[in-house]
Amino acid sequence: MGITLQTLKNRIRQTLDAVTLSPEQTGAETAYIMRYILNLDDVAVLSDPDREIPDTLEKQVDEILKCRVERRVPIQYLVSKAWFYGLELFVTPEVLIPRPETELLVDQALALATPSGCRRFLDIGTGSGAIALAVASRLPEGCHVVATDVSSGALRVAGHNARNLGLSGKVVFLEGSLFEPVEGDVFDVILSNPPYIDPAQRDTLAPEVREHEPALALFAPEDALHFYREIANRAGQHLNPGGWVIVELGMGLAEAARNCFSGAGFSTVRIEPDYAGIERMLTARL
Ligand code: SAM
Ligand code: GLN
Numbered sequence: 001m002g003i004t005l006q007t008l009k010n011r012i013r014q015t016l017d018a019v020t021l022s023p024e025q026t027g028a029e030t031a032y033i034m035r036y037i038l039n040l041d042d043v044a045v046l047s048d049p050d051r052e053i054p055d056t057l058e059k060q061v062d063e064i065l066k067c068r069v070e071r072r073v074p075i076q077y078l079v080s081k082a083w084f085y086g087l088e089l090f091v092t093p094e095v096l097i098p099r100p101e102t103e104l105l106v107d108q109a110l111a112l113a114t115p116s117g118c119r120r121f122l123d124i125g126t127g128s129g130a131i132a133l134a135v136a137s138r139l140p141e142g143c144h145v146v147a148t149d150v151s152s153g154a155l156r157v158a159g160h161n162a163r164n165l166g167l168s169g170k171v172v173f174l175e176g177s178l179f180e181p182v183e184g185d186v187f188d189v190i191l192s193n194p195p196y197i198d199p200a201q202r203d204t205l206a207p208e209v210r211e212h213e214p215a216l217a218l219f220a221p222e223d224a225l226h227f228y229r230e231i232a233n234r235a236g237q238h239l240n241p242g243g244w245v246i247v248e249l250g251m252g253l254a255e256a257a258r259n260c261f262s263g264a265g266f267s268t269v270r271i272e273p274d275y276a277g278i279e280r281m282l283t284a285r286l
Contacts, residue, residue, distance in 0.1 A: 003058060006049035009034065015065045019072060029068075029075045036079035037061055072207040085134035089161050094153035096217040098130035101248070101274040102193050104281050106134040108246050108272075109191055113139050118188035122238065123147040124178060124231065125194050127217055129158030129171070135191070136170040145171045148181045151216055178227075179234050189244045190235050194227030195220045196250035224250055228257040228282075232264035236286060245284045254279035 012030050020026045034040050037060055038053070067073045076082040076097045082089050084098035085106050091097055112118040113135070119142060123132040132147035139145070149155050155173050162168045174181035199219045202210060209218065220226040228247065235245050245266070249257055254271045261269045266284035274280035 002052040002054055004049060005038075005040070005045055005051045005053055008038075008053050008058060008061060009045050012061065012065065015069060019069050032075045032079050032081070033061060033064060036081055037064060071211075073212055074208045077212060082128070084128075084130040085137075087130075087134060087137060087161075087165060089128050089130060089133070090157060090164060091128050092153075092157055093212055094151065094214060095128040095157045096213055098128055101276075101278075101280055102131065103134070104272070104274055105191060105193060105246055105248055106131055108281060108283060109135050109189055110138050112189055112244055113143055118244070119143045120187040120189070120240075121145045122182060122185075122187040122190045124190065124192040125149055125217075125227075126158050126173065127151075127154050127193075129161045129173070131191055131193060132158070132171050132173075133161055133165060133167055136167050137165065139170070146174060146182060146185070146187070147171055148174045148176060148178075150175070150177050151214070154214075154217075178230055179238055182238060186238055186240050187243065188240050189246065190231065190239060191246050192227065192231060193248040194231070196224050196227065196248070196253060198224040224253055225256055225260060228253070228260045232260040232266065232284075236265065239286050241286065243286050245282075245286075247282050249280055249282055251278050254282065257282050 012033055013026055016026045016029050020029060038057060064078050067078055068075060074097055076091050077093050080090055082091045082097050085103050109121060121135055123145060126132050126147035126149050129147060132145045136145045147158065152175055155175055158173055162171050195218055197218045231245060231247060258269050258271060261284040266286055269282065269284045271279050272281045
């Protein structure tokens with residue numbers, strides 16, 4: 001006889017507790033397993049706690065819990081799914097798992113998008129396509145998004161997400177470093193959540209991040225400011241007059257990143273905190 005749904009859910013929670021940082025994270029990760037492995041939501045447990053779970057499913061869940069706890073694989077890679085800005089994205093270890101604080105960047109980009117205002121958006125280092133697709137899903141008619149990445153593996157995942165979400169017609173994906181794939185092209189808004197971790201900080205990262213997320217997505221070459229300097233110095237050639245740059249900031253980088261943009265001739269440079277009070281978003285206008 002198989003075990004009950006309630007018993008399995010309790011086992012999932014207790015096992016995950018060993019590696020999660022808060023009860024909220026345990027709840028969220030449990031929900032991922034319930035939804036994507038058992039095809040159930042919380043209502044199912046409440047309404048039918050004694051339902052029997054087939055042995056094969058129980059084994060599948062145990063296998064996932066083992067990878068999660070022993071190898072510290074992020075839950076999103078184990079179920080190949082992550083949520084971002086209300087979109088369900090396909091993710092593999094070739095892409096960074098989109099972070100909730102990055103949703104603020106999307107909010108700021110959308111605030112600039114009006115049919116008569118900003119119409120052309122560029123997302124540099126698109127990874128899973130999270131930012132580009134979230135922006136594209138809410139843009140008014142007549143707006144366009146171009147998204148780039150140096151990683152062909154990431155672009156395959158992003159393209160897959162665009163097709164799954166019915167957004168292929170609204171985003172063009174191009175491969176190459178920084179502005180290389182958009183030579184001669186201009187935009188109204190340039191967006192980026194670039195790699196911003198100093199390689200010297202590698203040992204301070206959680207094992208989930210350090211061992212499993214792509215190094216190319218995490219670490220800035222040389223030092224943490226690399227991509228802010230590059231974007232600040234080169235964005236001018238790719239922006240319409242009055243155009244904007246919005247970039248996500250690593251913790252503690254706000255003032256140094258501000259100097260990169262002011263020094264490159266951007267007028268207003270605004271910095272805003274995330275929900276945890278960390279200075280997270282930099283918006284600069286040419
Ligand atoms: N935009 C996604 C998000 O917010 O979830 C992914 C951001 S991840 C921090 C940075 C991305 O930049 C990775 O997908 C990585 O492959 C890409 N990348 C790294 N170096 C790059 C470069 N020189 N030019 C363009 N993209 C680069
Ligand atoms: N926000 C990610 C982290 O803290 C890093 C992503 C990045 O470098 N842009 O692990």
